[in-house]
Amino acid sequence: MRLEALAVALPEVAGHPNRVPFEGVLTLVDEASNRPPSGARGHRVILTRAAAIAALPSLLGMAVDYAPGWDGHDARRKCGIITQADVEGNRLEVSGYLFGKDFPEVEARLRDGEVDTMGMSYELADAHVADMNATVWSLTRATFTGAAILLREKAAYKGTSFRLGAKRCRTMGLAATARQERKPAERPGRILRHNHRQTEIGKEAQWR
């Protein structure tokens, strides 16, 4: 299994009232979307693994938003932030925080809604398509500018998912917990210096 990881370390704040951890599958790489995304002129798209990995740094610190009908994006309703992104297998997994105190209705909807009905959707800018005449567009370069939480049935990729973690988190969310379950030798060095924004590129060879 190949895994590429990138994270932004935030200072640890125990019981932060506005940080609700989430994790989700933002999209699938090297796999055609089930339906044509908006802006793709009716073409289904494939985000190549190389393009996704190259674009991971642009994803960190980007917001997650939601639309009132949970059916699309609304860049003016930013209700959380992405702090970590991994490409694991063909899944681009993200984790971060939802601003639970600022958006209690969003948290309530996500906690009380039906299980496994929510998904995610990326927003890309400056995407490069290998062949505009191809039936399925292959995206070889892109910049992530945000993401949305929405009903899975409204996402262009059926394989996306979204779920909230524990009520309040302390640090890097669910993904951080998962990382610590790995043997130290198997994971990249931890980001220890608090109050300094850092990024860390996972070493591919160590993450197999």
Next chain:
Amino acid sequence: MEIEANNIFDKLNAAVTLLERTVASLEQREALTSGDVQRIVAAVEHGAEVSQREVELERKLAAAEDQIAELRAQAAKISASPRKTLPAATTQLLAKGGITSLESIEAGALDAALAGLSLEQRIAVKAQLIRAGTLA
């Protein structure tokens, strides 16, 4: 002199307009073929394209359902009223044996009617009667 100057000015003006159109067209073509897309959002688009497709799919589904219903009705009709026609030679043969109606053939009467035929011929006639649905 002034008229000539005006003519030249008009021609130059027309040429500039044409050049501007050509440049705009080239820019548009480049944008279409260069492969760069400003924004892609991985959510399903709400719009005429989708609803038109849905309408088309619904129309196809309705047509398919009608066809299935028609075929089912035909199949039911066939199974309810099996074919009762026989080759003319067989009908004549049975008539000679006293069997004129195919609705109810008694086994004894049939055997008597076919008594003059060879075994193979009797089997062939009975097979025809079975195919016609007269014999079970």
